[in-house]
Amino acid sequence: MTLYVATTNPGKLRDFAAAANSSVTIEPLPGLKEIPAPPEDEPTFEGNARAKAVYYSQHAPGKIILADDSGLEVDALAGAPGVRSARYAEDLNFPVPPDTSTDERNNLCLLEALSHIPDPHPARYHCVLAAARDGEIIATAHGTVEGEIQNAPRGTLGFGYDPLFYLPEQNKTMAELDAQTKLAFSHRGRALLALETKLFTS
Ligand SMILES: O=c1[nH]c(=O)c2ncn([C@@H]3O[C@H](COP(=O)(O)OP(=O)(O)OP(=O)(O)O)[C@@H](O)[C@H]3O)c2[nH]1
């Protein structure tokens, strides 16, 4: 079974590329760049993941589309940035430092928000995957991973908030794990396993 992943995020694509031993084949959706991105205005990860899967499947007849909506929930920030993780700094009008990527700006915004709150800063990543074909949802699955937000970035692998997301059991940040190890411990890897189980038992 081939799942065509419909994401504009190269970091997510790299994570999925590490799923080479999985019971499904995961490939990027050909021609994704020509399809206008859908709005992501649902209040939950599941709502956005379902909406993205249904939307892209309507542009790719007969194919099973995999969509991912995910983000970081920080306890001391009442679950923020949550579903707004990709747009966190932009939503708060956080200044744009020169030569800074969106991910770096989001990380600076997060460090600033936590700078007056004592350590530790427990947090989790949450990922919802949705699979759809011809506009119909086939399956959805959730995955989470618990960690802590550090006060300074560490590591160069991964993407987004990974350099700040510390896994106590690994004594490493997510950005210090290679793609295969990240998938074994991550919200995305756990959601993928749960989705495969549903696809093959339904
Ligand atoms: O360091 C990270 N490692 C991860 O493993 C991870 N998973 C999610 N996130 C954050 O959450 C946003 C998702 O937003 P999101 O689901 O809307 O995706 P996106 O807009 O980037 O792409 P698309 O899939 O919607 O096209 C991302 O941009 C990141 O900021 C992560 N950060």
Ligand SMILES: [Mg+2]
């Ligand atoms: Mg998005």
